[in-house]
Amino acid sequence: MYCTVPDVLALLPEAEVLQLADDALTGDLAAPEVQAVLAEAIEQAGREIDAFVQAVRPVPLTPVPGLIANLAAKLAGHNLWLRRPGVTEPEAWKDETARCRRLLEHIALGKLALGAPAGADPATEPATDNAPAFAKGESVMDTYTGGW
Secondary structure, X not given: OOXXXXXXXXXXXXXXXXXXXXXXXXXXOOOHHHXXXXXXXXXXXXXXXXXXXXXXXXXXXXXXXHHHHHHHHHHHHHHHHHOOOOOOOOHHHHHHHHHXXXXXXXXXXXXXXXXXXOOOOOOOOOOOOOXXXXXXXXXXXXXXXXXX
């Protein structure tokens, strides 16, 4: 798992988490039923993250980069909202979920780096792959240089 229940609670108030995860109406965040729902939402977020990240790095990620932990908590929150079709997910939360997925797409495409893999020596890891930042015809300077 890439995040914890406290990570999700840092983003959503406990009362809201209970509304979304407490099917038995126990009112207790520590109830096993509630913890199981939260664990499943977090696991779903992890599976979604792995689907993107595996394009550039072996998964699961160990240790978990901070960016991934943050994305996992946000996606887990979204997964909780999806459990309640009659409850409208706030637009701001939907927008943030879309932003998280765009970040994951950029990671999968190699446009956003997670840093050196666990166990790698940062001193020997290349800072870049030396690929050009712009393909011919994409740079503003091509107007002046003819794209050489």
